[in-house]
Amino acid sequence: MTTFYVLDVPENVSVATVAGQGPDVTVARVGPYFEISAPGAIVVDRRATGCRHAVWYSCVAGLRGARVTQQDKDALRVEPV
């Protein structure tokens, strides 16, 4: 299972929302964090989130069984370890 965490603050909400639209992605909560999980890779489209530069590059709060393989102007891609 691929899991990453995003802190629930106003700037980050769209990251969890867009991530949750991916196939087989579930968005749960652990305290004030979104827990975003899927059996395989999770891809978040940068433009769909509307995040500005500083928000986009600091939105990942934690990784469980996962690694970031892409985080650039186009997308965030989190894959199983």
Added chain:
Amino acid sequence: MSELPHRVRGVDHVAYPTFDPAGTVRFYRDVLGFPVVHSICAAGWGPERHPDFIHFFFDIGNGDRLAFFYYFGLEPFGGGPQGDAYSRFAEDVPVYFIRSRHLAIHVDSEEDLLEYRRRLDGSEWPVEMQIQHETIESIYTHDPNGYMIEITRALRPVTPQEDLDAALTIDALVDVVSGPDPSMAALLTRKAELIVERAAAWEEQHAARATAEQASVPEVARP
């Protein structure tokens, strides 16, 4: 987490050397409008060989002060083509590293930020960048000594969960830099463990505190 009483009261003063006191006064007093609030004219400094100097202070708001030392007869030291009056760096030192040390001065509103932007843009030291970061918006320039100065405003108040997140980040950082191969991946993996251990309990405690605080507010004061 520290349980020590937190008794300090902000910045008394931060001090920098200057080789250009006239430019420094123009920049801080005449362009930015920071009052001169204190100065010391010191004939040397006791028995050791020490140049005569002027130590002068600008009010940067909130009772906090930015101070300078001007030493008569002292020439700038070498060290490389980059940097400021205090630190010179070789050509290959990356600019992000040089800019990492800077002074950020707080303002309360966008109106105030733009007022300082206007003052700087009408001077010899115009704003070099205006950036919205995660939760703050900042303008930047370099003063006559080459020191990077930031003026910043909050885009919104800091939320309680950001304090938790900061605490988890720093605990994870301390753990991973003690290990063999510090990296962002290692930090985020350790931080996820801390989130699983502590975030749910934090939220329950935070909710309980908020309920208790709400209960202590008289009925008439509630919105």
